[in-house]
Amino acid sequence: MSRNDILSxxxxxRTLPLKGNSKNTIEEQMKxxxxxxxxxxxxYISYIQRLEWDFAPEKPINHLIFPEDFPKKERLKAEDIKYIPDDVWEQILENLSELNAHYVPILLxxxxxxFRISDTLLLKKNCLEKKSDGWWLIGDQRKVNYTNHKVPITDDIAAVIHTQVKLMDxxxxxxxxxxxxxxxxxxxxxxxxxSAKVFNDNLNKLTHRCQIRDSSGEIFHxxxxAFRHRYGVNMINNGMNILHLQKLMxxxxxxxTLIYAQIHDNTLRGEWEKARAKGAVRLSPNGSIIEADLEDQAKENGLELEWIRHNMDSIRLDHGFCIKSPKLSCDFLEQTLEPPCIKNNCRSFHSDHTFLDYYKEQIIKIESDIEIYKKSNRLRSIELIQPKLKRYKDIASSLEAGDGIYGLSKERREYTNNERKEV
Structure with a gap:
């Protein structure tokens, strides 16, 4: 077998007719x-080469199929994510007795x-671990090659799993x-x-049989x-740090993970805009509700309206705020060893005095590392870490000097000239 065989x-x-009623474009279906x-x-080729079968191609698989042969998927956007909203989930729970009992524990x-459905269906009977802080579910995440991945679960879900184990025994x-x-x-x-398909078919039979509808009145498919997306959205809505959620999922x-944050922030922004359009309210001394102006209230409480808008537009990270517009892609997402927004002086990065303790802790840690490197004569490590220490000290000094929001102005921080044309 040669490279030309793969190209052919x-x-x-590309010559074969497309089947089905996909909503994707023809080009996307072909990809x-x-x-x-x-x-x-x-x-298949990797498998038969590994087993050294006689008819296996002589050329290594990486000489036959190249990474660029695989068409790239379109980057997901917040509006593309379909998750199970709370009102639909409540209807599912209300009609749980109508679902085949075999599938109920899988659903829960x-x-x-x-977990992804494929990883859930391959869980082992010994998937539970009890620690001092509660129960943890353990399973492999095959898509990203993570083995024994752990997530915390409630006592109720642990009890469901215990019951399922006894039933299988x-x-x-x-x-x-x-x-x-x-x-x-x-x-x-x-x-x-x-089968994931059999499980899914049973769920959708339930939604039709029990008339489970979404907010628009349509039968929910x-x-x-969507259950994994529900988990991510719920964690963000309940205040989980985005970096912690990345690890958890x-x-x-x-x-x-950022897409879940965008869903949350889009919802939050929309609610704020609606409140802004209707006008704010406040309580009078006797407890009755009276109309008020949000800007006046902000001034009375020593707040800047720009600060409020800023926080509505932001995704909060460990080290500051990401104020990147959801319409634009992040240039530094693949860089995870050091906060890329700091390392690359990202114009969408902001921080304020609430993050001062984080930078102080990091400075102490870096300085401690440098002392260790000095003792072991690791001069190159010191050379590499010094710029990071300087950046963190500069930010900490800036935060200690005042109580504002630090970063570029809104117009400069969000768009370059070309990006303004795009949006």
């Missing part, structure tokens, strides 16, 4: 097809853990050789994991991944 195969894929088929061919674990003790938490207990797929980069 990709050309052949998806090439991506899927190439992954399958790559996996899926919603409570943020009774109903599939002989056939469940892989010790799966959710195996098929009968049929031709007995002892194999439950459930996608399995095993995202390889902050890019996906």
């Amino acid at each position: 195969f990709m050309g052949h894929l 998806n097809r090439i991506r899927v088929y190439l992954y399958e061919v790559q996996a 674990v899926l919603e409570a853990s943020g 009774i109903e599939s003790s002989d056939s469940n050789q892989r010790s799966l938490l959710f195996p098929n207990i009968d049929g031709r797929r007995k002892s194999l994991p439950i 459930i996608k399995n991944h 095993a995202h390889a980069s902050p890019e996906m």
